[in-house]
Amino acid sequence: MSLILKAPKNFNLSSHFFLITRSLTSKSPPINGPLKTKDDIKPSKVMSAMGELSGKPLYLDAQATTPIDPRVLDAMLPYLTNAYGNPHSRTHAYGWESEKAVEEARKEIAELINCDPKEIIFTSGATESNNIAVKGVARFYKEKKKHVITTQTEHKCVLDSCRILEGEGFDVTYLPVGSNGIISLEDLEKAITPNTSLVSIMTINNEIGVKQPVKEIGAICRSKKVFFHTDAAQAVGKIPLDVNEINADLVSISGHKVYGPKGVGALFVRRRPRVRLEPIQNGGGQERGMRSGTVPTPLAVGLGAACRIANAEMEADQAWTKKLCDRLLSRLTAELPQVIRNGDPEETYHGCVNLSFAFVEGESLLMALKDVALSSGSACTSASLEPSYVLRAIGADEDLAHSSIRFGIGRFTTLEEVDYTADKCIYHVKRLREMSPLWEMFQEGIDLKSIKWSQH
Amino acid sequence: MSVSRDMILKLYKALMRESSKFPAYNYRMYFIRRTQEKFHSNKNVSSPDEIQQLYNAGLVELELLKRQVFISQMFKPEKLIIETQKQTDKDTG
Numbered sequence: 057m058s059l060i061l062k063a064p065k066n067f068n069l070s071s072h073f074f075l076i077t078r079s080l081t082s083k084s085p086p087i088n089g090p091l092k093t094k095d096d097i098k099p100s101k102v103m104s105a106m107g108e109l110s111g112k113p114l115y116l117d118a119q120a121t122t123p124i125d126p127r128v129l130d131a132m133l134p135y136l137t138n139a140y141g142n143p144h145s146r147t148h149a150y151g152w153e154s155e156k157a158v159e160e161a162r163k164e165i166a167e168l169i170n171c172d173p174k175e176i177i178f179t180s181g182a183t184e185s186n187n188i189a190v191k192g193v194a195r196f197y198k199e200k201k202k203h204v205i206t207t208q209t210e211h212k213c214v215l216d217s218c219r220i221l222e223g224e225g226f227d228v229t230y231l232p233v234g235s236n237g238i239i240s241l242e243d244l245e246k247a248i249t250p251n252t253s254l255v256s257i258m259t260i261n262n263e264i265g266v267k268q269p270v271k272e273i274g275a276i277c278r279s280k281k282v283f284f285h286t287d288a289a290q291a292v293g294k295i296p297l298d299v300n301e302i303n304a305d306l307v308s309i310s311g312h313k314v315y316g317p318k319g320v321g322a323l324f325v326r327r328r329p330r331v332r333l334e335p336i337q338n339g340g341g342q343e344r345g346m347r348s349g350t351v352p353t354p355l356a357v358g359l360g361a362a363c364r365i366a367n368a369e370m371e372a373d374q375a376w377t378k379k380l381c382d383r384l385l386s387r388l389t390a391e392l393p394q395v396i397r398n399g400d401p402e403e404t405y406h407g408c409v410n411l412s413f414a415f416v417e418g419e420s421l422l423m424a425l426k427d428v429a430l431s432s433g434s435a436c437t438s439a440s441l442e443p444s445y446v447l448r449a450i451g452a453d454e455d456l457a458h459s460s461i462r463f464g465i466g467r468f469t470t471l472e473e474v475d476y477t478a479d480k481c482i483y484h485v486k487r488l489r490e491m492s493p494l495w496e497m498f499q500e501g502i503d504l505k506s507i508k509w510s511q512h
Numbered sequence: 513m514s515v516s517r518d519m520i521l522k523l524y525k526a527l528m529r530e531s532s533k534f535p536a537y538n539y540r541m542y543f544i545r546r547t548q549e550k551f552h553s554n555k556n557v558s559s560p561d562e563i564q565q566l567y568n569a570g571l572v573e574l575e576l577l578k579r580q581v582f583i584s585q586m587f588k589p590e591k592l593i594i595e596t597q598k599q600t601d602k603d604t605g
Binding site: 110111112113114115123126127129130369372427467468469470472473476 | 534541579580
């Protein structure tokens with residue numbers, strides 16, 4: 057008691073501690089006004105070069121993950137609360153109820169990519185889908201065929217699965233990409249041998265947003281009787297995708313990239329012509345034996361709802377992201393010289409804008425832009441300061457690869473947010489360039505590439 | 513029973529009101545924008561059956577929004593930087 061009385065008038069400890077001290081003296085009136093509630097907690101301060109700012113940063117990282125759509129959460133909640141049956145329980149109504157919901161979700165996913173619901177397999181995410189597809193197919197056909205083709209700009213989980221296969225004695229061809237990020241179809245045709253079992257090429261790149269010519273790739277693979285897997289985590293629900301039109305045999309889908317829940321994904325596995333694969337996870341034989349383990353009903357329902365909404369809203373979403381992308385690009389390029397867009401400007405998904413600001417280090421720009429949640433590349437590699445392997449694969453110079461920023465625009469991004477980001481970006485790029493001796497030299501007309509930097 | 517102009521207007525107002533109650537800036541802006549867009553794009557629908565269908569879908573959406581606004585308000589998010597800045601602009605004049 058005496059301790060509390062001695063406390064200074066502007067008693068300013070954390071609200072947690074305040075609650076404890078108050079509960080000890082619950083009979084005496086509160087010292088500093090009423091009990092602190094959750095609303096009294098001040099928003100966290102964010103430090104930036106412009107001073108201390110209060111409030112949460114804006115979210116412009118739609119390629120890393122997307123917020124869950126309230127309509128998706130609404131569909132999931134009954135299965136997180138009262139409908140808790142195991143969808144594989146065949147002997148009682150609890151199971152039937154969950155099974156019905158899971159099958160409905162399967163149908164909704166199938167409708168989005170135009171396949172049969174039986175061809176959809178629920179997984180824990182696109183990483184698992186990619187692992188099952190790449191390792192599963194290669195291992196199943198290993199007696200006859202021991203060659204897999206992929207590209208240098210694939211997601212880490214495909215590249216790492218291929219690395220594992222190499223360790224098991226498979227041959228893997230990593231196709232190079234052009235400076236626009238797109239593979240050459242001639243290269244692909246030349247790379248396919250009678251020994252090839254699988255071609256794995258992503259639909260939309262997660263870092264530079266480039267669309268690969270999946271339709272042409274699918275046609276080549278079909279004519280050579282090679283299975284075609286595409287990692288469509290960034291594409292499903294964002295652009296129209298028809299598995300029959302592109303002749304895909306396996307397609308990976310992610311839940312949390314289409315405004316669905318995290319921890320769920322799906323894999324399309326064609327039934328005619330039949331694709332067979334060796335499962336990675338064995339057990340109860342759920343999901344046609346390709347992925348054992350109880351299907352998480354609420355997550356599956358969430359993925360289904362996300363796909364249904366994406367199907368209905370695709371046109372509106374596409375028009376909106378295109379509008380915001382154009383706005384961002386026109387504002388930045390009008391104010392800033394030497395801004396380079398990484399990846400093809402035409403064959404691209406507008407929600408992913410990867411820009412390099414010459415003479416500005418990407419990480420320092422990210423630090424300055426603390427009030428906007430951005431990334432220099434994929435979230436998986438954002439912990440390292442190494443330039444992205446995707447940017448190096450498209451032949452970006454080391455300095456430009458270091459100065460890239462990825463702007464992820466989605467369904468819930470607003471015009472106001474884009475304007476704010478553009479303003480802040482322009483301000484900080486100008487500021488950082490003014491400090492840069494390289495920028496000064498460039499403006500004096502010195503070709504930086506001709507300079508021989510002295511060795512220490 | 514056919515859907516009257518009055519009923520549609522009432523539904524529109526209710527949807528807009530509910531959308532504007534989302535505490536999270538991005539959800540709020542999205543549902544306000546999409547409600548406006550949807551009603552605008554369906555302005556010239558004349559078939560009574562189709563109007564009835566759209567009206568029923570609107571009622572379902574209204575119930576959904578009410579539930580989700582209620583849930584969102586229980587887990588209030590922190591305000592975004594552009595919201596707090598607008599507030600201080602208002603405070604200082």
